[in-house]
Structure formats: C-alpha cells, structure tokens
Amino acid sequence: MRVHELETPAVLIDLDVMERNLARMAEYCRRHGLALRPHTKTHKIPELAHRQMASGASGITVAKLGEAEVMIQAGLTDVLIAYPIVGREKAARLAALAERASLTVALDSEEAVRDISRSAQERGVRLGLLVELDIGFRRCGVQRPDEAVALARLIHDLPNVDFRGVMFYPGHFMAPEPERRQLLEDANTRLRRFYDAFERAGLSIGVVSGGSTPTAFISHEFLGVTEIRPGMYIFNDRTMVGLGVARPEDCALSILVTVVSTSVSGRAIVDGGSKTFSTDRYRAGDGRGFGLVCEDPEAEVEALSEEHGHLDISRSSRRYRVGERLRIIPNHVCTVMNLHDEVYGIRGDQVEAVWRVAARGRVR
Amino acid sequence: MRVHELETPAVLIDLDVMERNLARMAEYCRRHGLALRPHTKTHKIPELAHRQMASGASGITVAKLGEAEVMIQAGLTDVLIAYPIVGREKAARLAALAERASLTVALDSEEAVRDISRSAQERGVRLGLLVELDIGFRRCGVQRPDEAVALARLIHDLPNVDFRGVMFYPGHFMAPEPERRQLLEDANTRLRRFYDAFERAGLSIGVVSGGSTPTAFISHEFLGVTEIRPGMYIFNDRTMVGLGVARPEDCALSILVTVVSTSVSGRAIVDGGSKTFSTDRYRAGDGRGFGLVCEDPEAEVEALSEEHGHLDISRSSRRYRVGERLRIIPNHVCTVMNLHDEVYGIRGDQVEAVWRVAARGRVR
Structure with missing residues (x-):
C-alpha cells in the first residue's frame, strides 16, 4: 500500500x-x-x-x-x-x-x-x-x-x-x-x-x-x-523541537489530513481535530498552536474542534484547495498515539507496517 | 456489581x-x-x-x-x-x-x-x-x-x-x-x-x-x-456549568479516581490524567483547571500529566489519603468519552449497565 x-x-x-x-x-x-x-x-x-x-x-x-x-x-x-x-x-x-x-x-x-x-x-x-x-x-x-x-x-x-x-x-x-x-x-x-x-x-x-x-x-x-x-x-514532536531537544527532521510522527473546507477567508479546515491531535498545548516558545504544517511553515494550527483542525492561513502565500492532503507534526506524540487504534510505518511513499496500538487506553 | x-x-x-x-x-x-x-x-x-x-x-x-x-x-x-x-x-x-x-x-x-x-x-x-x-x-x-x-x-x-x-x-x-x-x-x-x-x-x-x-x-x-x-x-460538564447552561446536579458524567500519592505538601495525585480527562480547557470563568472534585469544591485539578491528575489542595481543609476514591466532573465530556473503551451506567451505588463506547476513535 x-x-x-x-x-x-x-x-x-x-x-x-x-x-x-x-x-x-x-x-x-x-x-x-x-x-x-x-x-x-x-x-x-x-x-x-x-x-x-x-x-x-x-x-x-x-x-x-x-x-x-x-x-x-x-x-x-x-x-x-x-x-x-x-x-x-x-x-x-x-x-x-x-x-x-x-x-x-x-x-x-x-x-x-x-x-x-x-x-x-x-x-x-x-x-x-x-x-x-x-x-x-x-x-x-x-x-x-x-x-x-x-x-x-x-x-x-x-x-x-x-x-x-x-x-x-x-x-x-x-x-x-x-x-x-x-x-x-x-x-x-x-x-x-x-x-x-x-x-x-x-x-x-x-x-x-x-x-x-x-x-x-x-x-x-x-x-x-x-x-x-x-x-x-x-x-519526537513539535514541543521537543521548540525546546531545542530535536530538529524538525528528527520528527518521525506526522498526521496525514485532508482539507475539507476553505469557505472562510484566511482559514483552511482539515479533517483532524482534538480527537486526532489531542488538545495538549505547545510547551515551548509562545505556547501557541497545535501543530506544524510540513507543507507550509506560515500556516498556524490555530484551534481544534473535535473533528476540525482550524488552520490560520492568513499570513501564508500558499493556495489551499478542498481535497488536498497535508502532513502535520503534533505538539505531543504520546497523547496522539493514545487516540488511535492503528498507525502506519512508512518509508518514502511506501507503507511498510500497520501497527495496532495495543496498549492504547490501558489506563488501569 | x-x-x-x-x-x-x-x-x-x-x-x-x-x-x-x-x-x-x-x-x-x-x-x-x-x-x-x-x-x-x-x-x-x-x-x-x-x-x-x-x-x-x-x-x-x-x-x-x-x-x-x-x-x-x-x-x-x-x-x-x-x-x-x-x-x-x-x-x-x-x-x-x-x-x-x-x-x-x-x-x-x-x-x-x-x-x-x-x-x-x-x-x-x-x-x-x-x-x-x-x-x-x-x-x-x-x-x-x-x-x-x-x-x-x-x-x-x-x-x-x-x-x-x-x-x-x-x-x-x-x-x-x-x-x-x-x-x-x-x-x-x-x-x-x-x-x-x-x-x-x-x-x-x-x-x-x-x-x-x-x-x-x-x-x-x-x-x-x-x-x-x-x-x-x-x-453536561464543568464547562456547561461555568456557562450557566447547566447546574452541577445536571452533570451525569463523572470520573472515579484513586488518590495514589500525597507525598508533596499541598498536593494530592490521582490515577487519572490527560489520557483519562483529555486536556480540553475549561471554556468559562477564569479558564483554569481540569475538573470539579465532587467531594471537595476547594480542591483544584491544577494540571494533568498523562496518568497523573495533580490536585492543588493547599486551600482545602480536607484530609487526603492514599487509596481513597474521588469523583471528578471533567471540563468536556465528549473528548472524555473518546478516551475510554467502556463506561458504567450507575444508579446510586449500583452499576446497572456497562456500555462499550462503540464509536470511540472513529475519526475517518
């Protein structure tokens, strides 16, 4: 795949x-x-x-x-x-x-x-x-x-x-x-x-x-x-990068999302929100935002609804269109993993492994 | 049960x-x-x-x-x-x-x-x-x-x-x-x-x-x-109460936790953190805290680690002890439900139903 x-x-x-x-x-x-x-x-x-x-x-x-x-x-x-x-x-x-x-x-x-x-x-x-x-x-x-x-x-x-x-x-x-x-x-x-x-x-x-x-x-x-x-x-994750502990190229985990709405000017909405990213805060720098958009450093993941990621693209020169895909590095990888039943190990465009997050939700 | x-x-x-x-x-x-x-x-x-x-x-x-x-x-x-x-x-x-x-x-x-x-x-x-x-x-x-x-x-x-x-x-x-x-x-x-x-x-x-x-x-x-x-x-949840949309007695969902540490003075640690409560903010009042401790309105759920709830009990006259149980009303019920595989329907001390959260994690 x-x-x-x-x-x-x-x-x-x-x-x-x-x-x-x-x-x-x-x-x-x-x-x-x-x-x-x-x-x-x-x-x-x-x-x-x-x-x-x-x-x-x-x-x-x-x-x-x-x-x-x-x-x-x-x-x-x-x-x-x-x-x-x-x-x-x-x-x-x-x-x-x-x-x-x-x-x-x-x-x-x-x-x-x-x-x-x-x-x-x-x-x-x-x-x-x-x-x-x-x-x-x-x-x-x-x-x-x-x-x-x-x-x-x-x-x-x-x-x-x-x-x-x-x-x-x-x-x-x-x-x-x-x-x-x-x-x-x-x-x-x-x-x-x-x-x-x-x-x-x-x-x-x-x-x-x-x-x-x-x-x-x-x-x-x-x-x-x-x-x-x-x-x-x-x-690694966005917070580790912000603390200077890792570089962006050391971040192995990203979340693939699709743009589902561009109706509001200065905004693009993607199909992942707090149930995909968690609402864990950025614990470095100015503390703002919920992720790093790999394709567009000028975009800010400004807010998360449960199923909507709100991208502020008002300072970006990039054109966004409904249906395109983006990769976003989250603030905190541990809580992201706890939200998903399975994740994909990839090399380039190839999916090499599908792993079940077997200990997800084991809070007792 | x-x-x-x-x-x-x-x-x-x-x-x-x-x-x-x-x-x-x-x-x-x-x-x-x-x-x-x-x-x-x-x-x-x-x-x-x-x-x-x-x-x-x-x-x-x-x-x-x-x-x-x-x-x-x-x-x-x-x-x-x-x-x-x-x-x-x-x-x-x-x-x-x-x-x-x-x-x-x-x-x-x-x-x-x-x-x-x-x-x-x-x-x-x-x-x-x-x-x-x-x-x-x-x-x-x-x-x-x-x-x-x-x-x-x-x-x-x-x-x-x-x-x-x-x-x-x-x-x-x-x-x-x-x-x-x-x-x-x-x-x-x-x-x-x-x-x-x-x-x-x-x-x-x-x-x-x-x-x-x-x-x-x-x-x-x-x-x-x-x-x-x-x-x-x-x-309903703590945020709905804070917005004046519901009263505390209208909150049907609470999270039962156990105190696991009282070593640090002014603090009590319970066995639920961000993987149990979610880190969704209190979207009313002063925006502080992550829950309402039913047994102690003077306690503040000050911070959440993944598996630790940090209670600030420095302004409370209540005595906390390792092993006791508390009920906490969370900030946001929807994201709480998305973290749990099953929940318990209770009447008084009786567990009447065990429900599987069948649509948990269905973000696609």
Missing part, C-alpha cells in the same frame, strides 16, 4: 527517522555506561518495544498495569512500572504479572508497599521496588531523605519485596535551556542529600532511574544515574 | 441525572415544535442513541462516516452527518451506507457535492444534502448568500442528490450570557440574508438545522430553525 491510498486522518511513522532516533539514544547510553529503559507509553506498541530491545535497551518502562499486561503478553520480560500501584485489586494484578516477568514498581507511600508485599506473599512471587524521590517537579516522590530511608527500610522488613534503588522524574525540565542548567544544579543538591542519608543508614542503592526525553542527553550530568527512561525520543 | 468494586479510573454515568437531561430537552423541543436530532459524538454509544430516539428524537447526528457506520450497524436509521465528506473514498463509503439508512450530509464546497453525486449515481442511491452556512463561528460554512444559492442550484442540477435545506453551527456561542445576546442578533441578521436569497432564487428550504448544547434552550429564537443538534446535554 502507498501513503496516498490511506484514508485520513492517519498517523504516519517515518521509519528512517525513527531508526535514526533509536540508534542515537542507544549510542549515547553506551558511551556513558547508562542502561536504557525506554518508556513505551509514547508508542504503546509491543513491536516497537521489541525494536527498542533489539537496539540496546535493557528493559522497558510503562505507567499502568494495563500497559504492563499488554507488553508482557507480547513477550517483553523486564518491565518497570514507573507509577505507584495503589489498592488491593491492583496489587493482586501486579503479583499475577510477576509470575511471568521481572517486574519493578516505583512508589512513594507506605500504603503501596504494604499492599504489594501482601499480594506478592499470597501469590508466592517477589517484586522489586524503587523509592520515588521528588527532585523538584512536585508531583510524586518522597520529599525528605529521612522519609526515603524509612520507606526503604519498610521494604527491607516486609516479605516478598526487594529494595532495588530509587527513581526520579525530572518533569519540570520542560523549560528553556538556560533554566535547565539551574534545575540540574538543584536536582543534584537534592540527590546528594538523599544518597548521603541512604549511605548513613547502610542501605545500598542498586538502581538510580532517571530520564525523560528533554533531559536525555544530559543524563550523565545527573548525580549517580544508572539508567534512563526517555519515551518521546523514538518519534 | 457495585461502584466501589470498579477499578479506577472509571467513567460513571448517573442514570437518574441522564434521564432527567433527556426528558428536559425532549420537552423543550416538543413545546417549540422543533425536531430533536442529538449529536451522538458526545456519547458514541448506540444504546444511548436508541434511548434518545425513544425519548423523542427524530434521528441522530454524527460527525464522521466511521461514527455513522457504527450507528447504522446498530439499527439507527435516520442519520445526519454534520461534516463535509470530501474525497472519492469517503463518498463511496457514504453511498454504500445510504443503501441501509436515510442519510443526509452537510457541506460547503462544490468538490464535496460533485464527489457525493458521482458515488451516489454509481451505487444507485439518493443522498440528502444540506448547505452549511457560517453564522459567525468562522469554521465551515459558506459566507455569502449568492454562494449558498449557487451550491443549492448545483445540488439541484446533479443526479442522485437532493437539496434538503441548510445547516449552521453556533460554536462561537461558547461565551458568557450577555455576549450570547449580541451573537444571536448577528446570527439572525445573517440567516435573514441567506433566507431572502434562497427565496429570490425560488429555492425552498425544507430543513434548517441548528443547535449545540449552549444554545439549545434558546433555539426557538434563531430565525427559521426546524431542528436542533445538541450533544452534551445528555451528560
């Missing part, structure tokens, strides 16, 4: 670009002696997780149990759930999964540790746990060194769970480059305090799991990091 | 509230002699479309062919596609559907009319067409009366398509009440000019299809309207 035969809207993955992105990250990790554990929430496709393993990953990351279930079912055997698993039902599902794969969970509460230990004991399995540390994002993660040590000790004392180390997520680094320098210094000051407390307590930390795509290539500057969990690097 | 037995995050539909919403809109339409053609993009569930038909709807509305296919497969027989169907492939799918249901399509371009006529002729079916008019939203719709007349004449002249009337969408009425008054006057001025042009051209307009939930109960004030297409009224 050829790209021009696809019905729109359709999510396209340029395989040449994707393969370059995978090779580049693997090479960076090899050079710095870091384990690479890609976050598969970006693509949600087991076939792509296997490609990441083949290009040097040591295991994968997921956010939800439902994602872990899909990936383990597809033969991925070393999975970190970088999300606190809370409650008896979820702890039971987790223990069941641990029979089939090496599983680690990051958490920050006594409640989560106790439920998981109990379920692991009932099921007769062992689970690895990481204590999540907050290094400034203020989302999850224990705040103080003494809390981190207390949680690690609890893990030591409870049956069927192993303290494997610590995890952090530098989500607040989604900022311009100069600010990122200061954030890195602050993060390292915090990390040093946590490490010192663990050392004083005689607790050895095996794993320090860091990561994210915006910080990926400065991972070796975070104190003590042993592995990273970037997700978006496989595709 | 009981609500407390559901795993989270889970979308709940309060059936008592939903039934009141359906009855209220049906009664309004009866009183004003308007046909009710609900937009099913809000729920995407054939069972709920059938309930709408049973409570007085004359047919349904969809946005995409994929949605029409699901609804017609489920036995809905009178469908308006309120979206320009563009291109040979889509026109062919449309003609195939017209063999099984009474279909009408709204459009604003000669290209769309010609493709549809050709496919209808090839398939030996007839299709009803509405000319979409722009009454101020500046999205789709012809601008000038002479353009509207020319498109209607083209429909008259081409085989296998029937000119059924006109359609408009008052999307710009998502505004505070005083502004809506002025917008209504402007809209009626435009409508009058269109109607006059059709009359001068000797073209009779059968259907004038208007609607949307924010304008639903003032539909009788739009000149000449014969039917309306509200969608959100079946559930």
Whole structure:
C-alpha cells in the first residue's frame, strides 16, 4: 500500500527517522555506561518495544498495569512500572504479572508497599521496588531523605519485596535551556542529600532511574544515574523541537489530513481535530498552536474542534484547495498515539507496517 | 456489581441525572415544535442513541462516516452527518451506507457535492444534502448568500442528490450570557440574508438545522430553525456549568479516581490524567483547571500529566489519603468519552449497565 491510498486522518511513522532516533539514544547510553529503559507509553506498541530491545535497551518502562499486561503478553520480560500501584485489586494484578516477568514498581507511600508485599506473599512471587524521590517537579516522590530511608527500610522488613534503588522524574525540565542548567544544579543538591542519608543508614542503592526525553542527553550530568527512561525520543514532536531537544527532521510522527473546507477567508479546515491531535498545548516558545504544517511553515494550527483542525492561513502565500492532503507534526506524540487504534510505518511513499496500538487506553 | 468494586479510573454515568437531561430537552423541543436530532459524538454509544430516539428524537447526528457506520450497524436509521465528506473514498463509503439508512450530509464546497453525486449515481442511491452556512463561528460554512444559492442550484442540477435545506453551527456561542445576546442578533441578521436569497432564487428550504448544547434552550429564537443538534446535554460538564447552561446536579458524567500519592505538601495525585480527562480547557470563568472534585469544591485539578491528575489542595481543609476514591466532573465530556473503551451506567451505588463506547476513535 502507498501513503496516498490511506484514508485520513492517519498517523504516519517515518521509519528512517525513527531508526535514526533509536540508534542515537542507544549510542549515547553506551558511551556513558547508562542502561536504557525506554518508556513505551509514547508508542504503546509491543513491536516497537521489541525494536527498542533489539537496539540496546535493557528493559522497558510503562505507567499502568494495563500497559504492563499488554507488553508482557507480547513477550517483553523486564518491565518497570514507573507509577505507584495503589489498592488491593491492583496489587493482586501486579503479583499475577510477576509470575511471568521481572517486574519493578516505583512508589512513594507506605500504603503501596504494604499492599504489594501482601499480594506478592499470597501469590508466592517477589517484586522489586524503587523509592520515588521528588527532585523538584512536585508531583510524586518522597520529599525528605529521612522519609526515603524509612520507606526503604519498610521494604527491607516486609516479605516478598526487594529494595532495588530509587527513581526520579525530572518533569519540570520542560523549560528553556538556560533554566535547565539551574534545575540540574538543584536536582543534584537534592540527590546528594538523599544518597548521603541512604549511605548513613547502610542501605545500598542498586538502581538510580532517571530520564525523560528533554533531559536525555544530559543524563550523565545527573548525580549517580544508572539508567534512563526517555519515551518521546523514538518519534519526537513539535514541543521537543521548540525546546531545542530535536530538529524538525528528527520528527518521525506526522498526521496525514485532508482539507475539507476553505469557505472562510484566511482559514483552511482539515479533517483532524482534538480527537486526532489531542488538545495538549505547545510547551515551548509562545505556547501557541497545535501543530506544524510540513507543507507550509506560515500556516498556524490555530484551534481544534473535535473533528476540525482550524488552520490560520492568513499570513501564508500558499493556495489551499478542498481535497488536498497535508502532513502535520503534533505538539505531543504520546497523547496522539493514545487516540488511535492503528498507525502506519512508512518509508518514502511506501507503507511498510500497520501497527495496532495495543496498549492504547490501558489506563488501569 | 457495585461502584466501589470498579477499578479506577472509571467513567460513571448517573442514570437518574441522564434521564432527567433527556426528558428536559425532549420537552423543550416538543413545546417549540422543533425536531430533536442529538449529536451522538458526545456519547458514541448506540444504546444511548436508541434511548434518545425513544425519548423523542427524530434521528441522530454524527460527525464522521466511521461514527455513522457504527450507528447504522446498530439499527439507527435516520442519520445526519454534520461534516463535509470530501474525497472519492469517503463518498463511496457514504453511498454504500445510504443503501441501509436515510442519510443526509452537510457541506460547503462544490468538490464535496460533485464527489457525493458521482458515488451516489454509481451505487444507485439518493443522498440528502444540506448547505452549511457560517453564522459567525468562522469554521465551515459558506459566507455569502449568492454562494449558498449557487451550491443549492448545483445540488439541484446533479443526479442522485437532493437539496434538503441548510445547516449552521453556533460554536462561537461558547461565551458568557450577555455576549450570547449580541451573537444571536448577528446570527439572525445573517440567516435573514441567506433566507431572502434562497427565496429570490425560488429555492425552498425544507430543513434548517441548528443547535449545540449552549444554545439549545434558546433555539426557538434563531430565525427559521426546524431542528436542533445538541450533544452534551445528555451528560453536561464543568464547562456547561461555568456557562450557566447547566447546574452541577445536571452533570451525569463523572470520573472515579484513586488518590495514589500525597507525598508533596499541598498536593494530592490521582490515577487519572490527560489520557483519562483529555486536556480540553475549561471554556468559562477564569479558564483554569481540569475538573470539579465532587467531594471537595476547594480542591483544584491544577494540571494533568498523562496518568497523573495533580490536585492543588493547599486551600482545602480536607484530609487526603492514599487509596481513597474521588469523583471528578471533567471540563468536556465528549473528548472524555473518546478516551475510554467502556463506561458504567450507575444508579446510586449500583452499576446497572456497562456500555462499550462503540464509536470511540472513529475519526475517518
């Protein structure tokens, strides 16, 4: 099948670009002696997780149990759930999964540790746990060194769970480059305090799991990091370009749309809206717009209705006509993938692969 | 099954509230002699479309062919596609559907009319067409009366398509009440000019299809309207409450979540984020926040990561604990429904129905 035969809207993955992105990250990790554990929430496709393993990953990351279930079912055997698993039902599902794969969970509460230990004991399995540390994002993660040590000790004392180390997520680094320098210094000051407390307590930390795509290539500057969990690097997106983390030619994912109306002057309407692009904001530059029109840098994806993309073409010299097709790079690839049942791997005009987004919607 | 037995995050539909919403809109339409053609993009569930038909709807509305296919497969027989169907492939799918249901399509371009006529002729079916008019939203719709007349004449002249009337969408009425008054006057001025042009051209307009939930109960004030297409009224949401169109107790849809972290002071993190709520903004009031926490009006759903809802509880006197459950009313119900494979119809603590969101993701 050829790209021009696809019905729109359709999510396209340029395989040449994707393969370059995978090779580049693997090479960076090899050079710095870091384990690479890609976050598969970006693509949600087991076939792509296997490609990441083949290009040097040591295991994968997921956010939800439902994602872990899909990936383990597809033969991925070393999975970190970088999300606190809370409650008896979820702890039971987790223990069941641990029979089939090496599983680690990051958490920050006594409640989560106790439920998981109990379920692991009932099921007769062992689970690895990481204590999540907050290094400034203020989302999850224990705040103080003494809390981190207390949680690690609890893990030591409870049956069927192993303290494997610590995890952090530098989500607040989604900022311009100069600010990122200061954030890195602050993060390292915090990390040093946590490490010192663990050392004083005689607790050895095996794993320090860091990561994210915006910080990926400065991972070796975070104190003590042993592995990273970037997700978006496989595709990149408009926000990564805006942050200076990727170039437009590093964006593997685009959305093929058709112009369906040109009735309003200064506007062109395409057949993809918030249900195709998501309404995630552009988190760089002026924060405006929902995509980059590959054929026309002067166009702005100004607004999204559910099924309509509103292009402001008032400053463009390009002529738009009903029925023509455009490719648009979205603000945020992860939420785009979560909206689509299948996507197309392409090389030039050739559709090489049709992938089912098997972990789409697995939010439980 | 009981609500407390559901795993989270889970979308709940309060059936008592939903039934009141359906009855209220049906009664309004009866009183004003308007046909009710609900937009099913809000729920995407054939069972709920059938309930709408049973409570007085004359047919349904969809946005995409994929949605029409699901609804017609489920036995809905009178469908308006309120979206320009563009291109040979889509026109062919449309003609195939017209063999099984009474279909009408709204459009604003000669290209769309010609493709549809050709496919209808090839398939030996007839299709009803509405000319979409722009009454101020500046999205789709012809601008000038002479353009509207020319498109209607083209429909008259081409085989296998029937000119059924006109359609408009008052999307710009998502505004505070005083502004809506002025917008209504402007809209009626435009409508009058269109109607006059059709009359001068000797073209009779059968259907004038208007609607949307924010304008639903003032539909009788739009000149000449014969039917309306509200969608959100079946559930309502935080934005409808903010616009004064619904009260909190009219919101049938809420999302059940679990608190998964309280590590950061002033924050509570719940297990639903942008993949559960969508990142659609609050389009009323101060525009802030992503939901209304039913148990705590002082909490603000400040930010959404993909799997984390960030609650700002710094101004709240409530105590939050890991593992407890909350219900949150989202900003925009339509995009929430599009994120979930199934939702739960509840009465009190009883789960009465589990519905598959059959038209979820049908963006083609």
